[in-house]
Amino acid sequence: LPIRPVNLPWVIDPEQVRATLKVEDLLLLNDLQATAYGVLTLKPADLCVLNPGAADPQGNIAVLAAGTGLGEGGLFWTGSRYAALPSEGGHVSFSPTSDIEVGLWRFMWDRFEDHVSWERVISGAGLPCIYDFLKASGRGEEPPWLKQELAAGDPAEVIARAALAGSAPLAVKTLDLFVSLYGAEAGNLALKLLATGGVYVAGGIAPKILDKLKAGPFMQAFLAKGRLRSALEA
16 A cells, blocks of 8 residues: 655655566565664664663664654564564654643644644654743743744754754753653653663754753653663663
8 A cells, every 4th residue: 555654745655666676575664663673783883872771682672763753663582683663653642741741732732733742742843842832931032043043944953053052041941851851752662662672762863962862851851750760770
């Protein structure tokens, strides 16, 4: 059957691809399945370790990647090798865990009406939404120069750049909340998959905000799972 990606105006017809490439056997993977297999090729120098944990060489592995959307997936040991799990976990319902996140959920619900997913919050499109919420709820003033830059460029890039430079408190608060939410959902995925083999944060956004990911709020939110905190520490 033809495949319609959520965030792209494409229709991918496997039969058409098969005929064009003149192949008999064709297997299509989504991006996070491919990313998960890519994790298996990484060397220590390719990684930035946020939490060393305790190694389990055959444990389940979780992979999540914020970029255009929020991809989630994983790997499980088959007895001889790892196999990737397909998933649409980024589209599950966003679950707030604090008063400010409840306010964000209400703001997002008014904007999207039918469903507020984690992808709506943790993605390139989610960062400006968080910014709009903080501004609308009186949690920061928007400097005139930032307003001009937002109108002229990509909002997510402008906000992230201002946040990393520390030049606009509202942008700093936005990225801090984004990073905390990213950590929370990483912890959710780690528990769902019992990812004792590791949790890998991939995607286009993470390398650009690496200093923020290492600063603390990501891991604080990742570990904040009550009685299962010790499992996530490992």
